[in-house]
Amino acid sequence: MSALRLRVITPTRELGLDEVLHLRFEAGDGARGVMFGHERATERLRAGAIHVQTRAGVGQREQFVATEGGIAVIGPQEVVLVSSWAERADDMSVLAELVRARETQRETIDRAARALGQQTETALRRALVRLKRKVSW
Incomplete structure (x- = not known):
């Protein structure tokens, strides 16, 4: 199974996550789930937590990213989130x-x-x- 790359861009820095199997975020009209090979799309990103599942050896690892909203640019191999603020945490x-x-x-x-x-x-x-x-x- 192939994996996505997630880039979160803010005015002060860029966060990157490789080997993303699945991510879920709140869009302007409801929740969105994205996996490798997703159709290209641009969505409004609502403020809140983004749930990210990444590959970790033979298993999966759960991570979270909080944002203040922004734009999500979805591609088949990469998702770019542009926000004024974002932080990443494992818990x-x-x-x-x-x-x-x-x-x-x-x-x-x-x-x-x-x-x-x-x-x-x-x-x-x-x-x-x-x-x-x-x-x-």
Whole structure:
């Protein structure tokens, strides 16, 4: 049985897995399973875990990749996933921890962005008040 190559491309790095027997991900309209020889397709990749089965000696090995969504380009011998963020783990509990850390990081950034937006709005209002005072003299 032949195997696929999986490439996961993000802005900061590329993850690669060889000897992929089967992978499963959530597409825009439901779950997709891909094996070697799959028809060419392009799918919207929803955020979540991608289940990957790879060849490991005489057996199989289960791995997981979490993404924030993106695009899946499927070919007969290779699947390319393009996403803004992705992490790989051998265990779902490890993957869940990575996703929680990413969410915490995102929440911190969102709070900082909201605070900066409020500061900018306050500064703009003060500048408008000063401008009105100068014009009304």
